[in-house]
Amino acid sequence: MIRNSLDGLESLVSAARTDVKACPRMLSAVHRHLRTKKLPRELFISTGAPSATARLMASCLDGLRVALYWSNRKHKDLSERVMQQWIVAWDWLSFMADQVVSKEPQSVEGTEFQYKVVEVVADLHRLAAFESQGTAYEVEVLNMPGFFSTLVRLWFHMLCHGGSPAALRGISHSLIVFNSIDSDNMENFRLAIREVDLVLQDMPDAASLFITHILGTIEVNAINMRLLNGPLTLMAYALDFHSDYIICPFIACYGPTLVTALMARLTSSKLTYKLGNIEDKKLDKHIQGNMAESCFVLCIKLLEICIRMRGLPCVVQILQGRLLPTCFKAALFLGHRSRPFHENVGVLCCALFRKIATFSIYPKVMHLVIKSNRHLEAHGLKALVELTVPELWTSWNTLYDTVMQRHTTKPSYSVLPRRLCNNPQCPNPYIRPIDAKRCAGCLYVHYCSRECQKDHWTSHRQKCKSLMSTRKAGKPMRVNNLDQDFAEWMVDLDLPRFLADTKEIRQRLEEKRAMTEPYKKYPMVIEISYNSVPTKLGRVYPGEEARTTGIGRMPEVMAILERRRGHLNEVFFYAALPSGKGPGSECICTTVSL
Incomplete structure (x- = not known):
């Protein structure tokens, strides 16, 4: 065997794939090629088939992938050897990825080689990101120009042009590298992240391709979880960090419906997995079961992001998608697994229930929660969850009790002229x-x-x-005027209670400003927050201090308060309502005469 030949290298890589002891010799050969071979001008020759140099490049990258695979199996010395050559290896990686995206192979041989390149490049991305975490190479790996954007480009290229199931599965799964993005450490690789934004901006059909992929994956009888976790991680990245770009508003608008459909599928009693072509089917089923659980956790986080972005419209969408029954079914579905109901799922579901409870001040949410309760009772889910997941049961009771307390006032509201x-x-x-x-x-x-x-x-x-x-x-929206009016009705019903609760503190504050001239005085301000359940009493202070508080940054609120200067027989209430972030934030300002 010629030591530097393509066949010789492929033989070494093949041996290392099954025996870790063969890795050092294989890496020596790979490093020798990395030092000596120049990048070809074209990946494919004129006939559409890969050049000999291109094949050698692919085998070298495959060898690095094999070494990182073994490194993940507690052979950390191999990871060190790979990372020492990372800069040169990255040049090869990015060149091959660019060629795959920009050139169409004209032969079967070229197409098969393209699929192999996609699979190797994607897997090497994923392994390099996770094996470098916590090491001196972490920033060097993630900060490489195009590290994240290359994966995104290849994935959308596969969605547009098709590809082998193995290549699509590999690159979809590799998108979980977006978990490596730490919001506290973004400065270290801001350029790499910016390149992802540019890729998304240049793909006006990215969101529709994304949603088609998710729906196509979950609508089959047997689900392959490796096709879901990575894309959902990309979706979370897009929503959490880049809400102004093309893919994000579209997903923010339609994402809640998509995510609740996925959650319902993952908790179905008929859920089965498409097992890979491996010898241990039982192990693969266990792995995909873990992926399903992780995917469910990620779905809940995605819904939290969507609620934060859009507020009430998103809450309505997820309730229409039967989120509440799905969370109850998740408790039972995951409870049948080898370990107890996942703590993360329980904690996240409870937090989501509490968030929905704050929006129950709006009639649509009340109606949908009551409708969900009828579904839970009809299918006997409430009694089962009460016994198996008491924390979830407690959060549900808080939500339902809050809804019913507010719902009792709706008949009176509906017939009073407003x-x-x-x-x-x-x-x-x-x-x-x-x-x-x-x-x-x-x-x-x-x-x-x-x-x-x-x-x-x-x-x-x-x-x-x-x-x-x-x-x-899919941008933040204001609540419509009928829902806003009902919220005002609810706030008016709560005001007597808050007046009574703040009587003593208002008296003390009045004594402190007794020497202030009457025409300079403003009404006492009472802040109320409906962003928690039960409703929380905030600060109480003289209106003169309002400019140094939170409402001082809201010109519209300050204008209302300014008109009440000198009205000392009034109390000014500022009630913050649950809503999305940005210009759609809702509040109610009202005055009560004493």
């Missing part, structure tokens, strides 16, 4: 909420009649288009 007609020229804007007519375009404003809506259309047209585009783009 100022709801959005037409400022309406002669009688006070109508019963059950009679309100909603704009079918923006879904935000309401009218007393279709005639009033037509009269106001000229003024409302531009705002309607703006609100419609916001909804379709």
Whole structure:
């Protein structure tokens, strides 16, 4: 065997794949080639087949992958040898990835080689990211220009052009390297992350390809979990760090429905796994079961991100997707496994239930929670969870009790005339909420009649288009005026309790500012937060101090308070409501005369 030949190298790699003792000799040969071989100008020769140098490059990279595989099996010395050559190896990796994306092979041989390159490059990315964690090479690996973006480009290339199942499975699974991105350490590889943004911006069809892949994976009888974990990790990265880019608004808009469908599939009693072509089927089933559990945890985290981004519309979507019954089924599904109900799943589900409880101040959420309760009772899920997962049961009771307490006031609210007609020229804007007519375009404003809506259309047209585009783009949205009015009704019902609870502290504060001239005084301010359950009493302070507090950064709120200066027989309430981040944040400001 010629030591430097392609056949000789492939033989060494093949031997190392089954015997770790063959790795040192194989790595010596790989390092020799890395030092001496130059990058070819073309990966494929004119006939569309790979060149001899390209084959040698692929075998070298495959050898590095094999060494990192064994390193993961507690042979850390091999990882050190690979990382010493990482800069040169990365040049080869990035060149081959660029060639695969930019060139179409013209032969069967070239196509098969392309699939092999994709599989090797993706696997080497994943292993290098995880084997370098906590070592001196971590930043060097992750900070390589194009490290993350190369994976994204290859994955979307495979989705667009098709590929072997093994290559698609390999690169999909390798996307879990996005777990390596630490928000506290992003400065070390900001350029590498920025390149991912550019890839996503240049792919207007990225989101639709992504969703098609997820749905195609879960709609088959047997699921291959290796096709799901990586893409969901990429989705979490996109939502968490880059909400302004093309893929993120689309996923933020449709993601909750997609994720709840996936969660329902993962907790189905009929769930089976597509086992790989390995000898130990039982082991592969166990591995994919662990992946399913990790995937479920990731789904809950994704929903938390979506709620943080979009607020009420997202909560409505996930409840319509039967999230609550799915979480109950997850407790039973994971409870049948070899270990108890995963603590992370339990903690995350409880936190999600508490978050949903804060949104129960809106009628849509109340209705959907009550509907979910009927489903739980019909399928006997409540009694089973009460016995097996008491923490989840407690969180559910908190959510349901909060909903029912607020729901009891809804009949009274529905029949009382409220100022709801959005037409400022309406002669009688006070109508019963059950009679309100909603704009079918923006879904935000309401009218007393279709005639009033037509009269106001000229003024409302531009705002309607703006609100419609916001909804379709998946951006933070304001709560519609009927839901907002019901929330105001709920706040008004709570005000007497907070007045009584703050009586003593308000008296003490009044004594401290007794020497202040009356015309300089503002009403006492009471802050209430509906972002927790039960509703939390915040700060109480004289209105003169408002500019140095949180509401001082809100011009609209300060303008309302400014108009109340000198009204010393009033109390000014600021109630923060649950909502998405950004301009859609909701609050209610009202005054009560003493």
